[in-house]
Amino acid sequence: MASKRTLRQRALEILTRLKQHYPDSTCALQYQTPLQLLVATILSAQCTDERVNRVTPELFRRFPDAQALAMAPREEIETLIHSTGFYRNKAKHIQGACQKILTDFGGELPRTMPELLTLPGVARKTANVVLAHAFGINAGVTVDTHVKRLSRRLGLTEQEDPVRIEKDLMQLLPQSDWENWSIRLIAHGRAICEARKPRCDQCFLADLCPTAPLIQPASPKTKDKTKVPSQARA
Known part of the structure; x- marks a missing residue:
């Protein structure tokens, strides 16, 4: 080693x-406010950025801020984000996060990692994206x-x-x-x-790259399980 x-x-x-x-290179998600970036990042879980960017314009037109999303009928949010997958959980997380932003943070998206992690549906990856691209804060590596x-x-x-x-x-x-x-x-x-x-x-x-000479293209049905051999690890 x-x-x-x-x-x-x-x-x-x-x-x-x-x-x-x-x-x-920059964040591929399209947004106008920090909250919209948060919502888009939640939607991007197990979904392509391109798909998210096709969904969010109408979602943000209908519900542009935390207040609107918190008060929106859950079914409407689910319908608008359906194509991103796992839409019920994502709608629940988005609405829960917006409600907590209103009740605990005065309607403003918090700017620290510990505070962001208290929001439903937000783990370190989402928090890092929001902090870096919305606020210019490098709190971790996405x-x-x-x-x-x-x-x-x-x-x-x-x-x-x-x-x-x-x-x-x-x-x-x-x-x-x-x-x-x-x-x-x-x-x-x-x-x-x-x-x-x-x-x-x-x-x-x-x-x-220690694995460049060792990697063989996997078959379409084979999941990537590349491991760095001990003698090549750095």
Whole structure:
């Protein structure tokens, strides 16, 4: 197992290349207010950003703020977000979060991790997205499926749990770049390092990736279970 110093140096080089190749990457979710970003991020669970962006314009037109969403008939919210999947739970979480924002935070979306985590449907991933993109606060590293998969493939963590992966990454990256890492690694996961067919021959990170020579494209029915072998881990 390589030292933390070696890991940190490699992580910083990866970050530098990601910034060079994806200079304009930003949050793909469309929103106008911090609350709308919160709602969109809740909707994005197990759903594509593109799908969420097709749903939210009408949702926000009908219910543009916390007051409107808190008072809306649950069935109407469910109908509007139905195509994002798990719509009943998502509607419940959105409405519960808005009600708590009204009763506990004076109608304003809180700006700290501990406060955001008290809202229904909000875990660290959602809170990190909102804090970083709505308020410019890097409280942690957003760990979605792309960040989890690629951080493991790149040998920067051996953890499976997103919270533990986040902790590892926070120790390797400067705080000012925590969200830069996530948003650009997501872009790379979509463009090149796909789950089933990673294009290692086209990857500008291949020389820094211990799994690049080892990954074989999985069959469509095979879930990605890439593991970094002990001798290649860094």
